[in-house]
Amino acid sequence: MAEAAAAGASAGTMARRRDWRERFPWGWLFLVPTFVFFVGWQLYPIIRVAWISFTDYEFLSPNKPVDFVGLRNFQEVLVDPLMRVGLLRAAGFTALFLPGMIFIPMFLAVMIDKIQNQKVATFYRLLLLIPSMIPGPLIFVLWKWMYDLYIGPINFFLVNQFHLFDLRSQPQWLGDPKLVFFALAIMEWWWGLGYHTMFYLAGLATIPKDLPDAARVDGANEWRLFWDVTFKRLLPIILVLVVLRFGTAMAVIDEYLIMGGFNRTRPTYTWTVYMWETAFVTPPRFQGYAAAIGWVGAIAMLIVVAILFRVFRSRD
Amino acid sequence: MADVDSTFSIQEVVPYPPVTADLSHLDDWKPRTRPDFWVIFRHVVLALFAVVILFPIVWVLLLSVKSLPDAYKNDIWPKKFDFSHYGYSLQKIPTLPQNFFNSVMVTSATVVITTVCAVLAGYALVHLDFRGKAVAIGLLVASMFFPTRVTAIIAIYEIQNQLGLINKTWSLIMPYVALSIAISVFIMRGMFETVPRDIADAARIDGAGPMRTLVGVMLPMVANGVVVVVIVNFVAAWGEYLLANTLMNDQSARTLPVVLATASGGMGAWVWPRLAAVYVMAITPGLIAFAIAQRWYMKGLQEGALKA
Numbered sequence: 001m002a003e004a005a006a007a008g009a010s011a012g013t014m015a016r017r018r019d020w021r022e023r024f025p026w027g028w029l030f031l032v033p034t035f036v037f038f039v040g041w042q043l044y045p046i047i048r049v050a051w052i053s054f055t056d057y058e059f060l061s062p063n064k065p066v067d068f069v070g071l072r073n074f075q076e077v078l079v080d081p082l083m084r085v086g087l088l089r090a091a092g093f094t095a096l097f098l099p100g101m102i103f104i105p106m107f108l109a110v111m112i113d114k115i116q117n118q119k120v121a122t123f124y125r126l127l128l129l130i131p132s133m134i135p136g137p138l139i140f141v142l143w144k145w146m147y148d149l150y151i152g153p154i155n156f157f158l159v160n161q162f163h164l165f166d167l168r169s170q171p172q173w174l175g176d177p178k179l180v181f182f183a184l185a186i187m188e189w190w191w192g193l194g195y196h197t198m199f200y201l202a203g204l205a206t207i208p209k210d211l212p213d214a215a216r217v218d219g220a221n222e223w224r225l226f227w228d229v230t231f232k233r234l235l236p237i238i239l240v241l242v243v244l245r246f247g248t249a250m251a252v253i254d255e256y257l258i259m260g261g262f263n264r265t266r267p268t269y270t271w272t273v274y275m276w277e278t279a280f281v282t283p284p285r286f287q288g289y290a291a292a293i294g295w296v297g298a299i300a301m302l303i304v305v306a307i308l309f310r311v312f313r314s315r316d
Numbered sequence: 317m318a319d320v321d322s323t324f325s326i327q328e329v330v331p332y333p334p335v336t337a338d339l340s341h342l343d344d345w346k347p348r349t350r351p352d353f354w355v356i357f358r359h360v361v362l363a364l365f366a367v368v369i370l371f372p373i374v375w376v377l378l379l380s381v382k383s384l385p386d387a388y389k390n391d392i393w394p395k396k397f398d399f400s401h402y403g404y405s406l407q408k409i410p411t412l413p414q415n416f417f418n419s420v421m422v423t424s425a426t427v428v429i430t431t432v433c434a435v436l437a438g439y440a441l442v443h444l445d446f447r448g449k450a451v452a453i454g455l456l457v458a459s460m461f462f463p464t465r466v467t468a469i470i471a472i473y474e475i476q477n478q479l480g481l482i483n484k485t486w487s488l489i490m491p492y493v494a495l496s497i498a499i500s501v502f503i504m505r506g507m508f509e510t511v512p513r514d515i516a517d518a519a520r521i522d523g524a525g526p527m528r529t530l531v532g533v534m535l536p537m538v539a540n541g542v543v544v545v546v547i548v549n550f551v552a553a554w555g556e557y558l559l560a561n562t563l564m565n566d567q568s569a570r571t572l573p574v575v576l577a578t579a580s581g582g583m584g585a586w587v588w589p590r591l592a593a594v595y596v597m598a599i600t601p602g603l604i605a606f607a608i609a610q611r612w613y614m615k616g617l618q619e620g621a622l623k624a
Binding site: 112 | 361368376379429432436440444446447449452461464465466467469470490491493495526555558598603605
């Protein structure tokens with residue numbers, strides 16, 4: 001009897017304890033560390049930049065009172081020829097960069113997936129992943145040297161080994177405005193090749209092996225097989241990569257700073273470089289105006305992303 | 317005679333690969349009608365890609381061991397090897413050891429903090445129920461489509477400036493964690509989704525709190541995903557350029573990639589082979605980490621990290 005009462009009492013406290021534990025919002029507690037950084041150094045800065053874009057804040061004029069100027073910065077940015085040309089240049093690079101970044105890895109993944117010998121397949125995967133272990137800016141430094149006219153091996157081969165050009169006619173990879181985007185795109189493809197191939201290989205692994213076999217028995221040739229079975233399976237991955245890499249390509253800045261500098265007539269002077277130069281280089285550092293440049297660029301990108309999502313969703 | 321002939325011809329004709337002790341490859345093997353051309357084509361193309369991938373890395377490696385006279389001739393293979401550039405650049409370029417230390421410090425702190433955050437958050441987003449979960453997910457997803465790194469840098473500079481953190485190398489850790497937290501959380505979320513709900517329920521019925529469930533039961537099951545998060549963050553932080561360049565002005569406060577990107581080759585201490593030696597030292601840690609962790613990294617990519 002007494003034992004039963006004790007058991008009942010302890011069951012009661014346990015139930016109360018469990019009740020407390022069940023009702024406590026553990027989820028948010030687990031999210032606290034993430035959100036400290038996310039809010040402090042991402043969400044807040046984005047909102048803060050939006051606020052700055054409505055002011056005439058100049059970094060190097062600390063004594064000048066900061067005034068709210070409404071939409072004036074945005075009115076000026078929207079008619080600023082440098083901004084328009086900067087967005088167009090970024091779009092031009094994106095158009096050149098995207099097809100190679102999407103389709104070369106797909107082509108490669110299909111070939112690796114067909115290799116029967118698992119050891120060879122793994123070897124190629126590992127090898128292709130090596131560039132993705134080198135951080136972006138270090139890739140850019142390496143390729144800046146690769147394209148160098150004096151030390152670079154690319155022109156060494158073209159001029160000294162194959163004699164396709166002489167020293168005067170040799171391609172100025174980074175200096176020639178017509179070539180620079182192409183040179184940068186090759187570098188990006190080299191860098192992203194392995195990582196993107198992994199995405200496609202993960203997708204290819206989900207195709208049941210008897211599906212292509214069945215189609216073959218039905219008399220489908222390899223080409224039809226690729227479009228009807230493989231490509232269809234890979235389409236969701238392609239769409240995700242298009243959206244992700246569109247965002248990367250439009251907001252490229254490190255490459256342009258490392259390889260292009262601040263020459264306003266060059267193709268690498270895009271809206272991102274314009275924003276950075278306005279905010280951090282040219283006195284008196286019109287940060288209000290630069291913030292407006294940043295937000296206009298971001299909104300332009302988000303509009304395209306929204307359109308892409310709409311188009312892709314309607315396909316399903 | 318006839319017997320010998322027929323045995324011989326059977327061995328020739330029967331379309332099976334030679335039987336070895338390991339028969340597992342038989343499952344993958346299927347008869348093909350005209351394999352030869354495509355198999356060769358495939359291997360030629362793949363080998364070509366392999367050469368293209370390896371060439372720049374091999375080139376910079378060879379440049380870093382060229383003797384100085386060789387450095388001005390562009391032959392890929394040096395006539396005379398000189399391994400002294402590594403020691404020279406570490407001893408004679410004044411800020412370099414400091415830059416190296418800066419990179420190591422900032423990167424390791426960023427990796428540890430982001431990984432812990434991402435494991436906790438990924439777990440909560442999949443296996444815990446709470447109000448406002450959709451809002452948390454929505455905010456993190458939206459941030460991945462916003463060019464934060466470019467657009468927010470003005471305000472990040474302002475924040476760090478007001479906190480007096482310009483030129484304090486360790487202060488790079490906070491924006492670095494922030495920039496890769498969303499993607500890291502989603503990699504971990506993808507991994508935790510592969511863990512069945514029953515396991516979480518079973519642990520709860522056994523009286524384990526959420527923390528004990530995570531550390532004791534689930535963490536071993538998502539270990540490959542943790543490796544992916546560690547590597548992704550290592551690469552991102554080790555090479556970050558834009559913020560490091562904007563927020564650090566003193567050469568001694570800078571990280572290695574900024575120093576390398578701003579060094580102009582060919583002059584004085586920065587003669588090409590020495591520059592290349594610094595470069596090789598900068599990329600080696602990442603490649604070693606990859607060589608050690610590649611097995612789990614590949615598994616992690618396959619298991620859930622790429623289900624973005």
